[in-house]
Amino acid sequence: MTRECYKVGAASTIGIMGRGAKSFGSPEQNELYTRAVAECGRMLDRLTAGYEADLDKRRDLRQDIHLQLWRSFGAFDGRCSLKTWTLRVAHNTAASYVVRERRRNAKLISFEEIERTLESVEQPRDIDRERALREVQQVILKLRPLDRQIIISYLEGMDAASIADITGLTPANIAMKIHRIKKILAHRIREEQSHA
Amino acid sequence: MRELPEFTELRAAWLNQPEEEIPVDIERINRRRTWALFSTTRSEIISSIGAALFFAGIMAWRFAPERDRLVLFGCAGVIVWAAVTVFRFRNSIRRHTPQPDALARTGLDHYRVELLRRRDHLRSAWIWHGPLLLACILSAATLTKRIVPGRFRDTLPVFLLLAGHAVVGIKRRVRQAAELQQEIDEISGVSPMEE
Numbered sequence: 493m494t495r496e497c498y499k500v501g502a503a504s505t506i507g508i509m510g511r512g513a514k515s516f517g518s519p520e521q522n523e524l525y526t527r528a529v530a531e532c533g534r535m536l537d538r539l540t541a542g543y544e545a546d547l548d549k550r551r552d553l554r555q556d557i558h559l560q561l562w563r564s565f566g567a568f569d570g571r572c573s574l575k576t577w578t579l580r581v582a583h584n585t586a587a588s589y590v591v592r593e594r595r596r597n598a599k600l601i602s603f604e605e606i607e608r609t610l611e612s613v614e615q616p617r618d619i620d621r622e623r624a625l626r627e628v629q630q631v632i633l634k635l636r637p638l639d640r641q642i643i644i645s646y647l648e649g650m651d652a653a654s655i656a657d658i659t660g661l662t663p664a665n666i667a668m669k670i671h672r673i674k675k676i677l678a679h680r681i682r683e684e685q686s687h688a
Numbered sequence: 689m690r691e692l693p694e695f696t697e698l699r700a701a702w703l704n705q706p707e708e709e710i711p712v713d714i715e716r717i718n719r720r721r722t723w724a725l726f727s728t729t730r731s732e733i734i735s736s737i738g739a740a741l742f743f744a745g746i747m748a749w750r751f752a753p754e755r756d757r758l759v760l761f762g763c764a765g766v767i768v769w770a771a772v773t774v775f776r777f778r779n780s781i782r783r784h785t786p787q788p789d790a791l792a793r794t795g796l797d798h799y800r801v802e803l804l805r806r807r808d809h810l811r812s813a814w815i816w817h818g819p820l821l822l823a824c825i826l827s828a829a830t831l832t833k834r835i836v837p838g839r840f841r842d843t844l845p846v847f848l849l850l851a852g853h854a855v856v857g858i859k860r861r862v863r864q865a866a867e868l869q870q871e872i873d874e875i876s877g878v879s880p881m882e883e
Contacts, residue, residue, distance in 0.1 A: 534707070537705070537707070538702065538703070538705055541705060560791050563788045564788050564789055564791055564792055565788075566788040567787070567788035567789035567792070568789075568792075569789070571792075572792075577792050580791065580792050580793065580794065580795065580798075581791040581792055583795050584791040584792075584793065584795060584798040584799075585791055587795065587798060587799050587802060588791075588798075588802050591799075591802045591803065591806050594806070594864075599867070602874075621697055621698075621700065621701035621704075622701065624697065624698050624701055625698070625701040625702060625705065628698060628701075628702065636871065637795070637799050638795055638796065638799055638875065641795045647698070647699055647702040647703075648702075648703070649699060649703075657794075658794065658795055659794060659795040659796055660793075660794025660795055660796035660797055661795075661796055674695065677695070677698060678695075681698065
């Protein structure tokens with residue numbers, strides 16, 4: 493996977509590094525955070541989009557993910573890779589957010605529940621990327637946090653073993669769920685294209 | 689595994705989402721007002737207890753000078769129950785910062801813990817909603833006892849509304865707790881990965 497360049501705003505650098513260097517945060521912690529953001533920053537943005545549709549709330553969630561990520565590196569013990577650690581913290585922060593927001597949200601569903609409602613639709617000729625993305629985001633936002641972790645990681649191009657490392661499910665379980673994801677997404681895209 | 693063209697397209701669309709223009713500003717977190725979003729449990733308890741004490745305070749202010757036993761004991765009951773609730777849920781009310789590595793657990797472990805915490809909070813709704821319900825009953829009983837034409841009838845809608853709100857709130861939370869339990873059972877059935 494290509495290493496992505498990610499710009500962390502000056503304000504955050506001041507907030508974490510500048511002030512933090514005096515009052516809190518070790519140089520190692522700051523360095524780990526910088527590395528994680530350089531490696532996974534854009535991925536974290538996309539991940540956040542999978543947990544919150546409202547733009548303002550999404551920004552808040554994004555800030556919170558970065559704060560929790562920076563805090564977590566104070567206890568980084570190398571039990572897993574930097575990327576896995578980063579994604580675990582990000583997904584878990586977002587999952588906690590979903591649980592807190594749950595009383596305002598509609599009922600969340602699982603892959604299995606979506607799968608049961610699928611009807612057959614013909615294969616489309618062309619894929620409209622933008623529409624397909626919107627459709628996928630809508631599907632993701634309805635899902636339970638664990639299923640979101642899987643679908644987002646799948647879209648990020650991660651393999652079953654890496655997803656298993658983040659979620660704690662078995663690779664076999666992940667493979668089964670990915671199979672369901674493909675079925676659901678294919679159906680949604682076909683449906684979307686047939687309506688277009 | 690070979691990907692179908694539609695998935696390749698879809699993945700490309702996902703990966704090429706427009707970049708967020710606003711930079712990450714951690715300091716903003718300390719200033720923002722939306723911190724309440726992150727403390728659902730605490731705000732639910734505090735607002736319920738606050739409403740109950742407000743209600744009891746009004747009752748005490750209006751009727752305590754009459755030395756009515758019902759009012760005195762009733763208000764005392766509300767205050768004691770509220771105090772017990774605050775003590776019982778002191779950990780939920782206090783703003784606490786999680787351990788730095790608490791979020792580095794696997795998604796399955798973390799989600800289960802979050803669901804259990806929320807379920808337990810919802811299941812104990814009768815405890816932290818109790819003072820408000822008691823305050824409503826006390827107010828209704830006090831006014832019913834008094835033979836002041838029109839007073840009870842005039843205030844009845846308010847009491848009914850408050851009592852209804854409390855009862856509906858408890859029922860809604862019990863239902864949500866049952867939904868969470870169902871989800872906990874479902875994810876507990878999934879075999880976790882061996883570390």
